[in-house]
Amino acid sequence: MTSPLSGSELSPQAGGRLDVIGLGPGDAALVTPATSAVVADAEIFLGYGPYLDRLTLAPGQRCEASDNREELDRAKAALRLAAEGRRVAVVSGGDPGVFAMAAAVCEAVEAGPAAWRQIEIAVHPGITAALAVAARAGAPLGHDFCVISLSDNLKPWALVEARLRAAAEAGFAMALYNPISRARPWQLGAAFEALGSVLPADVPVIFGRALSRPGERLSVSRIAEATSAAEAFGADMATLVIVGSRETRVIDRPGRPPLVYSPRSAATVAEAAS
Amino acid sequence: MTSPLSGSELSPQAGGRLDVIGLGPGDAALVTPATSAVVADAEIFLGYGPYLDRLTLAPGQRCEASDNREELDRAKAALRLAAEGRRVAVVSGGDPGVFAMAAAVCEAVEAGPAAWRQIEIAVHPGITAALAVAARAGAPLGHDFCVISLSDNLKPWALVEARLRAAAEAGFAMALYNPISRARPWQLGAAFEALGSVLPADVPVIFGRALSRPGERLSVSRIAEATSAAEAFGADMATLVIVGSRETRVIDRPGRPPLVYSPRSAATVAEAAS
Numbered sequence: 001m002t003s004p005l006s007g008s009e010l011s012p013q014a015g016g017r018l019d020v021i022g023l024g025p026g027d028a029a030l031v032t033p034a035t036s037a038v039v040a041d042a043e044i045f046l047g048y049g050p051y052l053d054r055l056t057l058a059p060g061q062r063c064e065a066s067d068n069r070e071e072l073d074r075a076k077a078a079l080r081l082a083a084e085g086r087r088v089a090v091v092s093g094g095d096p097g098v099f100a101m102a103a104a105v106c107e108a109v110e111a112g113p114a115a116w117r118q119i120e121i122a123v124h125p126g127i128t129a130a131l132a133v134a135a136r137a138g139a140p141l142g143h144d145f146c147v148i149s150l151s152d153n154l155k156p157w158a159l160v161e162a163r164l165r166a167a168a169e170a171g172f173a174m175a176l177y178n179p180i181s182r183a184r185p186w187q188l189g190a191a192f193e194a195l196g197s198v199l200p201a202d203v204p205v206i207f208g209r210a211l212s213r214p215g216e217r218l219s220v221s222r223i224a225e226a227t228s229a230a231e232a233f234g235a236d237m238a239t240l241v242i243v244g245s246r247e248t249r250v251i252d253r254p255g256r257p258p259l260v261y262s263p264r265s266a267a268t269v270a271e272a273a274s
Numbered sequence: 275m276t277s278p279l280s281g282s283e284l285s286p287q288a289g290g291r292l293d294v295i296g297l298g299p300g301d302a303a304l305v306t307p308a309t310s311a312v313v314a315d316a317e318i319f320l321g322y323g324p325y326l327d328r329l330t331l332a333p334g335q336r337c338e339a340s341d342n343r344e345e346l347d348r349a350k351a352a353l354r355l356a357a358e359g360r361r362v363a364v365v366s367g368g369d370p371g372v373f374a375m376a377a378a379v380c381e382a383v384e385a386g387p388a389a390w391r392q393i394e395i396a397v398h399p400g401i402t403a404a405l406a407v408a409a410r411a412g413a414p415l416g417h418d419f420c421v422i423s424l425s426d427n428l429k430p431w432a433l434v435e436a437r438l439r440a441a442a443e444a445g446f447a448m449a450l451y452n453p454i455s456r457a458r459p460w461q462l463g464a465a466f467e468a469l470g471s472v473l474p475a476d477v478p479v480i481f482g483r484a485l486s487r488p489g490e491r492l493s494v495s496r497i498a499e500a501t502s503a504a505e506a507f508g509a510d511m512a513t514l515v516i517v518g519s520r521e522t523r524v525i526d527r528p529g530r531p532p533l534v535y536s537p538r539s540a541a542t543v544a545e546a547a548s
Contacts, residue, residue: 103416
């Protein structure tokens with residue numbers, strides 16, 4: 001045989017598998033037992049360093065950290081190892097299917113050698129930041145909502161802004177991921193400006209950071225003051241922003257943080273027509 | 275004192291608290307340790323019977339089941355018990371903040387006696403059906419997405435349809451909760467028709483039911499055949515439907531179910547302008 005393909009490119013070695021997991025917002029009490037079982041069983045863990053740092057590994061298990069921008073290369077490396085018969089776990093924070101590694105693994109499978117389609121792949125759901133922040137605040141995503149990444153690294157900013165406006169006009173609450181970074185300093189302000197042109201000034205805005213971890217912070221503001229509130233909060237890539245709908249309400253409580261919630265009912269279609 | 279208010283309406287009894295939890299899609303391996311800790315500690319559990327049936331209780335713990343339509347009354351009963359000093363857990367499936375009890379509890383707090391604002395309330399995030407089904411299918415919610423309830427019990431159908439169209443036009447994938455029931459037999463078909471008028475015929479549609487439970491089923495179809503596929507699947511209230519965006523892809527695999535994913539990148543704004 002003089003095939004130019006190596007053995008593992010034709011069909012995967014027995015025993016190999018790839019689990020895609022998410023460690024939730026940070027607290028081990030928010031990692032599902034299913035995900036903990038993968039952590040106990042896998043041989044090699046690939047992921048962004050800060051997520052891998054959360055793992056407690058046994059002898060014989062090892063980590064391969066890579067930069068946050070190298071998702072596709074990491075996915076390919078993981079598939080290569082699984083095709084060679086290794087038990088591999090790809091590690092995200094939050095839920096691996098929400099702006100995280102599950103999509104990168106699928107992209108790599110589609111573009112990769114045929115053997116990769118025969119690898120046993122399992123994606124395990126986790127607690128994504130939107131739901132962790134929402135829970136801490138009350139129930140701001142208690143009715144229809146959208147989940148949007150503000151990063152324009154992989155999509156044009158005009159598309160981000162079009163989606164923000166469409167979501168606000170149609171009456172969705174929304175959770176905003178990747179709101180701001182050193183390389184993308186103005187996008188969050190532009191997002192609030194776009195939303196402020198559609199929504200009433202008093203629509204609640206929630207900033208959450210390091211939920212369930214030491215240094216957890218949560219702050220409630222209004223869309224009209226959201227840009228200065230983001231600055232005061234110190235919003236960064238690890239911050240999750242929730243913007244309410246016209247119906248989202250804030251309940252003030254003596255000696256406790258406010259409860260923010262979106263009612264289960266919506267009375268009129270007016271909001272969708274504006 | 276001849277106050278018309280009972281003691282617990284003026285200020286809550288010490289020791290009372292209300293935890294709002296979600297049991298995920300069904301498998302105990304998808305219940306977070308934080309939620310299991312609440313189950314171990316609470317005295318009284320209120321919820322829809324089938325969710326309460328999943329709990330294993332110790333002596334001294336008790337359940338109060340109520341019908342799925344009685345969410346607000348259940349929330350009030352839970353707050354009343356917490357104000358009397360009891361440790362109460364309100365139990366949802368999935369995540370309690372996604373079309374579940376957290377919003378009902380907040381509504382009851384806002385409308386209830388002032389003492390209820392002093393009750394210690396904690397909402398604990400869980401694995402919601404959208405993320406459980408998405409994980410099993412690959413990563414269909416791997417890019418911007420919406421979460422929409424098709425129930426028109428608490429909002430007009432015209433609003434549901436306006437949101438579906440807005441989401442599809444803006445390029446969101448979407449997860450549809452409460453798709454169909456005996457009392458709402460035509461809404462899912464109407465939703466597919468509305469979406470089909472906006473989206474290309476081959477946009478993937480996923481039906482998921484009883485994920486992680488015995489009898490789990492998952493099926494992948496296309497928007498053009500979604501109504502007949504829903505019938506063949508036997509879609510019901512316990513079914514979660516995911517509709518992809520124009521960019522969502524299906525990877526066929528020999529001997530394995532297809533992987534469905536939405537790429538992390540979006541190249542153009544054309545989809546948002548259509």
